[in-house]
Amino acid sequence: MNASYIAIDWGSTHLRAWLYRDGQCVDSLQQPLGVSRLTEQTPRQVFEQFIQLWRSAQDIPVIMAGMIGSDAGWQTVPYLPCPVTLHEIGAQLFEVAPQVWIVPGLKMARNVMRGEETQLIGAMQLAPADCYVMPGTHSKWVQIHEGSVSGFTTAMTGELHHLLMNHSLIGKGLPEQHDDEAAFNTGLQCGLDSPSLVSRLFEARASRVLGDLPPECVSEWLSGLLIGAEVAAMSHELAVKHVTLVGNESLCRRYRRALAKVNIGSQEIAGDAAFQQGIRSIIDARR
Known part of the structure; x- marks a missing residue:
């Protein structure tokens, strides 16, 4: 290609x-200009400032994914109802310019x-599976x-x-947080044992106040608790053996x-690799 x-x-x-x-790939950029951070500029103006320079006179095709298609973005792009094939996703792009x-x-x-749908298009080609887990602010189990x-x-694990x-x-009054595998593992087991979470969340404070959890490890313990609860709940709901x-x-x-x-097996693919493959697949399908 x-x-x-x-x-x-x-x-x-x-x-x-x-x-x-x-x-x-001959150039790339990253700017802290997500749609929730645009106050004085519109997405179109940001596009003209940073992206249009790459297009020159050739009008190189541009494929965008993510919250740019939300009601806070460039223009609201309709959602496609599931079930849907990945070919249908790429065939129903929304032209904004x-x-x-x-x-x-x-x-x-x-x-x-x-946004995750584009990663899925690539992941299904690079690492076929019956279930994909996409950790993040709002984790997806697909x-x-x-x-x-x-x-x-969707599990709101990262945002929570x-x-x-x-x-x-x-989190009030805590010092700088540090990685701590033991604290993470302890929280993880609590989350796996009690996926309802409601009765365990306050332990993050109580354990620290009582001296059982170092104050610089609260984040790790809480991360383990939340991820453990997510995995316990979703593994019960979906009964999957491999993701x-x-x-x-x-x-x-x-x-x-x-x-x-x-006892769920897993393989892994980088999110950026999946995204890039997804965009390539969409471009190939349109040629």
Whole structure:
């Protein structure tokens, strides 16, 4: 594949873009200009400032994915209802400017995703599986049946960790936090044992106040608790034996540890690799 194109992952907090010429990445950028951070500029103005310079006179095709297609982004792009094939996702791009498209998100009766669908397109080619786990602010557990996304579930694990550490009594007055495998493992086991969470969350504060948990390790304990609860609940709901993790290495490592404790096998693919393959597949399908 020797196409020239621009791939953009435009989320809530960051804009990331890659310029491909003749199938090779020749430039990239990352800016803290996610759609939730734009106060004085519109997405179109940011695009003109940072991306249009790459296009020159050729109007190189641009494929964007993520929150740029939300009601807070460039333009609201409709969600596609599940079940849906990955080919259908790529075939129903939404054009917001000449040769500039946004990938649609996916929806179910009480759930939505936007951005992960592009990673899924790539992950299904690079690491086929019946279930994908996509850790993050809003973790996704995605079920695949006969080449279609048949359903998915969202766990607000990452956001809950952030809120508790920054806006609750649990995180109040804590020193700088440090990695601590033992604290993570202790929290992990608590989460696996009590996935309902409600009766265990306050232990993050009580254990620290009583001297059982070092104050610099609260974040690790809480991370273990939340991930353990997520994995326990989802493994019971989906009854899966093997999953493919899609995300960054450090976060996937935590999930691998939790999955192993409930006897779920896993393989892993980097989120950026999956995203880039997803965009390439969409470009190839349009040629």
